[in-house]
Amino acid sequence: MPADIPTDSLGAFLRASRARITPEDAGIPRYGERRRVVGLRREELALLAGVSASYYTRLEQGQSRNASPEVLDALASALQLDDAERAHLGRLAGGRGHRQPARRPTPETVAPALAGLLDSLAAVPALVMGRRSDVLAWNPLGHALLAGHLRPDAPEAAATRPNMATLVFTDVDTRELYADWRAKSRAVVGNLRLTAGQHPDDPELASLVGRLTMTSTEFASLWADHQVQACATADYALHHPLVGDLTVTQQTLRSIDRPDQTLVTHTTPAGSPSAEAITLLAQLVGDRPSHHTAPPRTAQQHPDSPGVVPSRLLNGRG
CATH class of the missing domain: 3.30.450.180 (Beta-Lactamase)
Incomplete structure (x- = not known):
């Protein structure tokens, strides 16, 4: 079974969202340079969000687990997330601690x-x-x-x-x-x-x-x-x-x-x-x-x- 289902990692969501934002979208001049990455670089996103590049890298790689609401809001703004995506980001960031073992749910019945x-x-x-x-x-x-x-x-x-x-x-x-x-x-x-x-x-x-x-x-x-x-x-x-x-x-x-x-x-x-x-x-x-x-x-x-x-x-x- 694929590893990314359905416990979406915060890092995977951040990487995918970062890849969808072009420098032009973010207002970053390119000066004709050739880029090796799709979308924003980590350091560019960190700069837009007002956090250090090293901290953002740890967050994306799963090495830092306690991003504050302010940091998440800044990242969401930099990534140009809509309301649904912002809520999704918050859930991913808030659910990374220890989880209880999953129990098989009972079949649903219509209310x-x-x-x-x-x-x-x-x-x-x-x-x-x-x-x-x-x-x-x-x-x-x-x-x-x-x-x-x-x-x-x-x-x-x-x-x-x-x-x-x-x-x-x-x-x-x-x-x-x-x-x-x-x-x-x-x-x-x-x-x-x-x-x-x-x-x-x-x-x-x-x-x-x-x-x-x-x-x-x-x-x-x-x-x-x-x-x-x-x-x-x-x-x-x-x-x-x-x-x-x-x-x-x-x-x-x-x-x-x-x-x-x-x-x-x-x-x-x-x-x-x-x-x-x-x-x-x-x-x-x-x-x-x-x-x-x-x-x-x-x-x-x-x-x-x-x-x-x-x-x-x-x-x-x-």
Whole structure:
């Protein structure tokens, strides 16, 4: 299993963030010089953050463990981190001490209040996702919009739950659904990065990242980039096999009682062609037989994946 999953090291995140900032971005003149490093040098970042180069080097190499909030804030400013990235940096820096042995978590169950809210959104495609992007529940429209090729009752048992991250990277139908698959895949990985920083001792999350790293070179490349992204609101253009092209606004609403669970909705502007497509999809869903008679189907494997991914691995965020 790769060493960098999902207990993101502070040093790895700093190095990746430093590599993304060019001297021009940071306002550092280059004078035509040839540079051997991508992005900022350590001493340049240290200068911008107001710390010594030796101290920053020790911090990046894991030899110094107690960076103050002021130092972290200065580094975040120098690296031009957004709010989500700043929070991620703080979690990485604050979680480097001794950890208790990880315990196998119990299977997630959808919060009753979220389940009730999901049932009330009959006209809006929606689903409830757990910490690791597992689909804990979806309404008929949510299933039809995002994963109509899977069994409607797949989320009901932990062993068969789809995982949206796995679907995005290994399932052919899901890949073809998103017009801008690369934007969706970046969002999924960025959100997993945030979750990994929040739960560094989650063995099932580590296992998920390990499987995706082994089965998808595209995921492995994005994971190695160390970018984080909070999936709150985003517009996605879809190529749906039943109702054609439409654009939905995805919104992620977090439960106060169970903060690891989110309600993800997909809305369209009233009177728009996309709204008409959702209405048509709702009509098609209403004409379908009960899911108890639907034949089972596993995820289709993407050519990038060297091995078959079981259907129980399907689901994710982003």
